[in-house]
Amino acid sequence: MKFTHELQKAADTLVKEIMGAKPGESVVITCDTGSDMDVIDATARAAYSCGAKPVIIQTTMTKGNGKAADEELPLEPLIGALSAADIWIEMNTSWLFYSTAYEKSTLANKNMRYINLVETPADAMIRMVGGFDVQKLTPFMKEIAHLTNSGKEVRITTPNGTNVSFNIEPRHLMCCDSGDATVPGIHMMPGQINFVPNWETINGTITFDGTLTPPLGALEAPIHLTVEKGVIKQVTGTSKQASEFRDWLGSFDDPNMFRMAHVCYGLNPGAKLCGNIVEDERVWGCTEWGIGYVHPLDAPPHGIDAKSHCDGICLNSSVWVDGVQVLDTGKVVHPKLKEMLN
Template sequence: MNPLLQNAADKLIREIFAVQPGETVVITADDDSDAAVVQAVYESAHAVGAHPLKVQMPTPRGVGKAADPDLALDALSGMLLYADVWIEFNHQWLLYSTPFERAEAQNKKLRYMCLVDFNEALMIRTIGQVETAQLRDFMLAVTERTKNAKHMRVTTPAGCDVSFEIEPKHYTACDCGDASKPGIHMLTGQINVVPRFGTIQGKIVFDGSVTPPFGRIPDAPICLTIENSVITEVTGGEDAAVFRKHLESFEDPGMFKLAHIAYGFNPGAILTGNIVEDERIWGSTEWGIGYVSPFDAPPHGQDAKSHCDGICLNSSVWLDGVQIMDEGKIVEEALAALVPPLPNR
């Protein structure tokens, strides 16, 4: 076993999930999952005295509800209804599938994390080599600063310049490496903000990966013109035209509405085309387009047939006119003092 991988698995189990002796830890995977990652987490859970269960299944043909026809729905649901922890390493993710919805609705103690397409290098970079406790303090401070602001502006060297109002009634999610409480958790290193609907104005330029339809960096930056939170123009290279057609293919005006913005703050994340990692690149911002859940934006959310995400690298951010980040570097003094060690690349 790779000792760096085992250390990362230990951090996931001990520091992030705070797994206790006697807890049931379900680890799901499909035939395209990384077996070494699954085994390392299984062994870490066993080492702390938990009861780990590895569940491997044939790779479903779709994700979410589209995976249902290929799942043992009742058997998998039954197991998850009694689990304390569920860590998902599936390639075709089960997030929003029927077993997921049943477990989240009925198992009020469940702590869940979706780690799609995790391999050894990704596990080591984004979990094993991250100072979780220090990063948590920094991210919580940024979250509070953002929640208490009324206005946010974001620019990038690629030409992004967008502003919006912050809606205090919308949920600001901070995935800061604490999955010790029941709920849905994601990989460490992202703060998600749902702006006040209808207030986003300016230009958003994706110079990192865009998923879907690509799952990679576009051939040229994709520029979105935004008026009142709606995309009115898409320009760039050939991929920009493909992206516009992708949005149009849903025949749903909701797919031209901006959904959310997120800060990327994982010190180990690099641009790979895997959106789970890319949207956590330090100093980036990520924009979601389309669907927003009622949980994130009560009471109704934002309806749309689907959702996609794009990355804006090296972001500068102002909150109520005060700059806190300059091209990916934290410049506000109090926040800068909390920044964890960053790798030299």
């Protein structure tokens, strides 16, 4: 086993601090044949050591994710186990997230705490779960979320060309995955604040210079989007990837695939750009933009009914909320927030 002590510390942080597992609670850990079993075993040990009751469910790795994997999954046993769990930690490589098992169990079990840690090998677990002080990161991120959601206008720039502004929409989702998953609901890997702006107000240039998934992954050169009222009007760049991305958007024959969906702040101290979008969108000081589909619950009443969705990373972001600067090329400059990190 690699990183034995460091990995166990990260697993203990996950189960005891982030999930808040209590004696007697059931902790279901789902995984598949592509998962890092060292991570799974360390997480089960952490649950057992705090008096909880760990259950490991391993399935075969499916060809697709979400509902695309339904035919390959033992749905009824999964739904039965998850519908009775106090905590569900998903560590699958082929995602159960958005599958029928996920959908039915989360609807049936309103008291469950779910966290999405898909595609998380030991080194990422150590960096992204055990590599920071949860007690410090949680209030810091909640303060940024509050500051943003209390504002009206946000402006974002990057050294490679992003210069975009938009208005906050209070009726839309503001989700702060700060490392506090102790209350029932859906939680994601710590280190991201996700919100859905007022789409009509998104105007300017958005430059992806990290990764763009799907369809490209790591970028050879920046790709620039010209956006007017939340709609992509032009895709440019010096590499062939720019035209590949433009063609990919057009291949759906769906105008909603040219709509900006959501924006995120990346704030996980241990994340690094690696080609895995779950980690990439949490790189400290980046912003991430989603394009295409948005769930109606995230942006009531209708969301965006697009045929697919993709996410792109803008590194070293500078952010202003109502003219007050929060980040400067990825570094925290807001006085109150800086003090919280010291």
